[in-house]
Amino acid sequence: MSEASAMDPHCAAPEFGHGHFERALVRAVRRLHPAPSRVLAVLDRGAALLCEAPLRRALATLELPARVVPAPHGEANKTWEKAGALTRRLLAAGCDRGSLVVAVGGGVCTDLAGFAAATTMRGVRWGVCPTTLLGMADAALGGKTAVNLPEGKNLAGCFWFPEFVIADAAVLRSLPEREWSCGLGEVVKSAMLHGEAALRRLERATPSALRRPSPELLAAVKAAAALKLRVVRADPREGGERALLNLGHTFGHALETAAGPRRLAHGEAVALGLLVAVRFSAGQGLASAAYAERIESLLTRCRLPLCYPGALPSRARLTALLARDKKASAKKLDLVLPIAPGHNVIVAGAAPRDAARAIEEALGMRTARG
Ligand SMILES: NC(=O)c1ccc[n+]([C@@H]2O[C@H](COP(=O)([O-])OP(=O)(O)OC[C@H]3O[C@@H](n4cnc5c(N)ncnc54)[C@H](O)[C@@H]3O)[C@@H](O)[C@H]2O)c1
Numbered sequence: 457m458s459e460a461s462a463m464d465p466h467c468a469a470p471e472f473g474h475g476h477f478e479r480a481l482v483r484a485v486r487r488l489h490p491a492p493s494r495v496l497a498v499l500d501r502g503a504a505l506l507c508e509a510p511l512r513r514a515l516a517t518l519e520l521p522a523r524v525v526p527a528p529h530g531e532a533n534k535t536w537e538k539a540g541a542l543t544r545r546l547l548a549a550g551c552d553r554g555s556l557v558v559a560v561g562g563g564v565c566t567d568l569a570g571f572a573a574a575t576t577m578r579g580v581r582w583g584v585c586p587t588t589l590l591g592m593a594d595a596a597l598g599g600k601t602a603v604n605l606p607e608g609k610n611l612a613g614c615f616w617f618p619e620f621v622i623a624d625a626a627v628l629r630s631l632p633e634r635e636w637s638c639g640l641g642e643v644v645k646s647a648m649l650h651g652e653a654a655l656r657r658l659e660r661a662t663p664s665a666l667r668r669p670s671p672e673l674l675a676a677v678k679a680a681a682a683l684k685l686r687v688v689r690a691d692p693r694e695g696g697e698r699a700l701l702n703l704g705h706t707f708g709h710a711l712e713t714a715a716g717p718r719r720l721a722h723g724e725a726v727a728l729g730l731l732v733a734v735r736f737s738a739g740q741g742l743a744s745a746a747y748a749e750r751i752e753s754l755l756t757r758c759r760l761p762l763c764y765p766g767a768l769p770s771r772a773r774l775t776a777l778l779a780r781d782k783k784a785s786a787k788k789l790d791l792v793l794p795i796a797p798g799h800n801v802i803v804a805g806a807a808p809r810d811a812a813r814a815i816e817e818a819l820g821m822r823t824a825r826g
């Protein structure tokens with residue numbers, strides 16, 4: 457992966473490493489021109505377990521005015537109101553136009569802190585330190601920031617590219633089981649976009665190698681990050697190719713909103729979305745049944761769900777949720793359908809009702825048959 461160019465913030469490539477968080481943060485902040493007037497670290501509760509001490513040491517080394525601000529925690533708090541409260545906390549901590557916000561946490565923290573950084577005084581610089589697998593493979597990359605609205609996921613937000621991304625695999629040691637699986641959901645998506653070799657690498661990894669920062673897993677995460685970066689560089693504001701990254705997400709977001717974050721976390725919803733996409737594609741004769749089965753068994757190995765938790769929402773409810781997808785225009789959807797590893801197509805203009813039927817057919821079968 458080529459190094460990021462400071463002149464081109466779209467290209468802030470993640471700096472992967474093991475145990476380098478403190479060192480890398482100091483270096484990244486010192487590289488900024490102009491130097492920040494102050495550093496405001498937004499720290500997630502879970503990330504604090506392993507990151508708080510090195511974060512505080514890095515801030516002390518920097519000898520800049522600095523504060524650590526707690527991040528709102530959990531998907532249910534990724535809201536407009538919490539972003540507003542965070543902005544006020546940043547201001548109370550002395551945030552000015554020359555400040556640097558550093559988000560340390562999973563996708564919820566980085567989406568929220570990025571959104572607050574983008575909007576506080578019309579935008580202050582920020583850096584990202586993802587601490588979940590999902591963050592390292594996906595959420596911390598690409599400059600999208602967002603909050604959820606009652607109407608749906610990520611419906612308010614903006615593009616705000618970070619100055620740097622530091623991904624320290626050592627901090628994943630404290631990641632809970634379920635969060636590993638969620639991260640793997642995005643890694644599987646990326647492998648489906650990447651191609652046969654990437655998919656096979658995951659299929660060949662032993663179950664235990666998939667549950668720790670093993671060389672195989674880190675290779676897959678770095679590949680996912682590199683793929684996302686390549687696509688974002690080519691299409692930073694999602695006019696075309698970037699839409700491919702939504703594989704599994706149109707279906708997934710509808711299911712995630714319907715179930716609520718406790719029953720279906722983002723990565724789990726993405727896994728179900730991938731399953732719907734590949735089963736639907738196979739049903740249309742676009743993908744082979746064998747490909748759909750491969751994805752099913754890979755998701756199972758990653759301990760991701762193959763069923764919706766509980767009774768599937770009605771078709772009317774699913775249709776309404778799909779029509780509200782922020783990528784829908786004039787109530788039509790662009791669906792990303794997998795054909796084969798590394799070969800995916802965007803089908804433009806799908807009716808939300810047809811997409812809802814695809815969900816029913818892919819996930820409803822098991823419930824209908826008991
Ligand atoms: N901006 C984007 O491009 C993008 C892309 C994909 C996903 N997302 C967003 O990311 C969010 C999901 O992110 P997530 O899965 O990281 O969830 P999350 O941020 O809620 O983190 C999951 C849990 O792990 C804990 N945690 C974080 N780091 C930890 C660590 N090192 N050790 C122990 N616990 C730790 C958190 O406290 C939280 O309880 C969603 O809101 C999704 O919309 C954004």
Ligand SMILES: [Zn+2]
Nearest residue numbers: 594642722726
């Ligand atoms: Zn995602």
